[in-house]
Amino acid sequence: MGLYDLSHPIETGMPFFPGDPEPRVLPGRGAPPWQVSALELGTHTGTHIDAPSHRFPERKAISDFPPEHFVRSGLVVPVAGLGDDEPIELERLEPLRAAIRAGDVVVFATGWEQYWGEPRYFRHPYLSEAVAVLLAETGVAIVGIDALNVDSTAQGTSAVHERLLAADVLIVENLRGLDQLVPGRRYVFSFLPLPVRGGDGSPVRAVAWERDTRFD
């Protein structure tokens, strides 16, 4: 019984959010024959999760949530076919709206992961503010997307982060591999962060599994 890997690889030269620390993996830091590497990352490198304190310093850090907050069920909303820097409007959420419950993970599959490593990766679709408001009002726990940002990177908007993080809805960005999941079907998602004390976010090894998976 497998796990679905929803994470981009971490490596030197990977895409990163403009202005963030440049990710680097530097091997050769161990005394022979030991292999040890230095990891220069940011809290928002690669597939990662945002704490409310990413935008609101007085709000919760990633270490203020218990680990079970990051492992929970939810579903994928298919939103393929959007153009560069095009908003995901509320109507795209309508077909699955009744299936979304408080405490859920809701992940938007734009298909934009295909541009990872290309300039177009930065001109991704983004959530409309109306979608963010609805998800916050529904009380979902985590919103994810297979793109760099839930807001528009091209326009430099921030309303979606603000609506979600002000409601303690965590945000996972740079997901990949969502085509492994059936849209609308309920899975368990794991977005466990590193235990960065007081951290504003963390890279994560994002995975999902079928609800009837047994690990023994």
Place this chain on the structure above:
Amino acid sequence: MGLYDLSHPIETGMPFFPGDPEPRVLPGRGAPPWQVSALELGTHTGTHIDAPSHRFPERKAISDFPPEHFVRSGLVVPVAGLGDDEPIELERLEPLRAAIRAGDVVVFATGWEQYWGEPRYFRHPYLSEAVAVLLAETGVAIVGIDALNVDSTAQGTSAVHERLLAADVLIVENLRGLDQLVPGRRYVFSFLPLPVRGGDGSPVRAVAWERDTRFD
């Protein structure tokens, strides 16, 4: 239904293996009002997992294992009461030996986590080579310990790493919180690494949960 957190916090000033990259969490890397931190870590910082390539460069990297390799069931072997730099002999494993199966996680609870941040943390108990040989022969998948090293740091030994990693048995070090788990009882453990391409190891957010936990 909770998860048991088995990870030490990552923060500037945390203990690290002598000679490894010094871990640092550097906030203030975002453009206001955004909070972004730089993470300077090693692949073996804090609670972490070792790939076979940590000792044998030609063997598997952490990214050569599928994600399901890191989420599996197993048990805690209680080995409290040992002194500084004292080996864990085979007889300590005997009471649980029949319960250990191929593919298991086997975690040794020395109680040494109480010295995290003190000089004594580096004079921890360690596995005898006979224990490593038995675990490798049994075909366990992952061996963990609530100490800095499965080998003796004080003596600079490496036989336990070599026996385990040569058999593709992964090693998790610097666990904590094992007193939350009933010795000998079977739990699901998650030691998912960051997806460091070609990495010799990775920090992990180690957690465990009861086998009947449902996430929906």
